[in-house]
Each structure stands twice: as C-alpha cells, then as structure tokens.
Amino acid sequence: MAEKYLVVCYSRSGATKAAAEAIASHLSGCDIDEIKSKKYDAGFMGIITAGIDSITKAKAEVESTLDPSAYDHVIVGTPVWGFTAANPVLTYLANNKGKFKAVSFFSCSLLSGGLFAFDAMQEACGMTPVAKLDLGDTEVRQKSPLFERHVNKFLMQLRACSNVSSSVH
Numbered sequence: 551m552a553e554k555y556l557v558v559c560y561s562r563s564g565a566t567k568a569a570a571e572a573i574a575s576h577l578s579g580c581d582i583d584e585i586k587s588k589k590y591d592a593g594f595m596g597i598i599t600a601g602i603d604s605i606t607k608a609k610a611e612v613e614s615t616l617d618p619s620a621y622d623h624v625i626v627g628t629p630v631w632g633f634t635a636a637n638p639v640l641t642y643l644a645n646n647k648g649k650f651k652a653v654s655f656f657s658c659s660l661l662s663g664g665l666f667a668f669d670a671m672q673e674a675c676g677m678t679p680v681a682k683l684d685l686g687d688t689e690v691r692q693k694s695p696l697f698e699r700h701v702n703k704f705l706m707q708l709r710a711c712s713n714v715s716s717s718v719h
C-alpha cells in the first residue's frame with residue numbers, strides 16, 4: 551500500500567509554507583497542515599516576540615488540524631529562529647511526541663542554521679529523521695532551479711528510506 555504522507559509547517563512570512571507546498575505537490579495524496587501561533591503574527595512586534603521567545607525557549611500556544619498518528623510519515627518544516635527551530639514547531643513536536651511513525655525535517659533560513667534546528671526538532675519529538683533539507687529563504691521565494699534540485703534530492707532520500715525513523719529516547 552502507498553505511504554500516507556503529511557507535510558506540517560509553521561511559517562511566519564511565507565517561505566516555509568511555499569517549500570511545504572512544493573514538497574507536498576510531489577507526493578501523491580499528501581495532506582498539508584499549517585501550525586498556527588497568533589502570538590508571532592503581528593508585524594514588527596511579532597518578530598521581536600519571536601526573537602525573545604527563541605532565546606528564552608518559551609513554549610508557544612499552537613493550533614493544528616490533522617492528527618499525525620493517522621500518517622505513515624510526517625514531514626515537518628520550520629523557519630530558523632535564533633539558529634534553531636521556531637518555537638511553534640518545537641511545541642508542536644513536543645505536544646505530539648509518541649504519535650509519529652516516521653519523520654523528516656526541512657528548514658528555511660536566511661543564512662543557515664538548519665542543522666541546529668534539526669537537532670532541536672529530533673530532541674522535541676524523540677525521533678531521528680529519515681531525511682533532512684536545509685533551504686535558503688531566497689531560493690525558496692524565487693523557486694530557483696537550485697531549490698528544485700534540493701527538493702528532488704530530499705524526496706529521493708525520503709522515498710528510499712521511508713519508515714526508518716527510530717526513537718531516540
């Protein structure tokens with residue numbers, strides 16, 4: 551039977567959501583869920599609050615719609631905040647710990663930092679990811695050929711090793 555995939559992301563300014571949609575478009579029957587966290591929405595104050603919360607590692611109030619336990623493989627996307635994953639994503643992963651069968655991670659950042667973000671995401675959900683993808687904000691927004699190549703490589707890894715996530719705790 552075909553793998554049932556869910557792509558979940560939080561996105562404050564649209565880049566991670568665009569990447570999520572591109573990834574999902576290549577996986578047949580894939581659902582998308584967007585994590586919402588009102589606290590960080592409001593313009594400049596939202597950015598300041600996000601920056602402070604990423605430093606203090608504050609938990610965010612989050613809303614999501616779909617149950618990750620109904621899927622074989624959940625692909626989770628985050629913006630990088632303060633060299634780690636955004637608080638709403640870490641909160642979502644922690645809240646749903648124990649519900650994932652297999653996970654993969656992707657991130658969007660201006661410079662880099664995805665690697666630290668992935669460590670934090672693994673810690674939050676207690677699962678090692680099948681595949682990881684560290685994307686640049688510009689390549690995603692411009693939908694550059696490099697972005698397409700990165701997404702395709704990620705999907706190859708993910709399909710080759712689906713369901714080999716293991717618990718780290």
Ligand SMILES: Cc1cc2nc3c(=O)[nH]c(=O)nc-3n(C[C@H](O)[C@H](O)[C@H](O)COP(=O)(O)O)c2cc1C
Nearest residue numbers: 561562563564565566629630632633658659660661
């Ligand atoms: C509070 C905050 C902290 C950020 N920290 C970093 C960072 O440490 N490293 C980095 O490369 N980009 C950082 N960024 C930039 C975002 O990761 C980047 O623009 C990302 O693509 C935004 O994704 P989104 O449009 O889905 O929200 C930060 C952005 C915000 C709002």
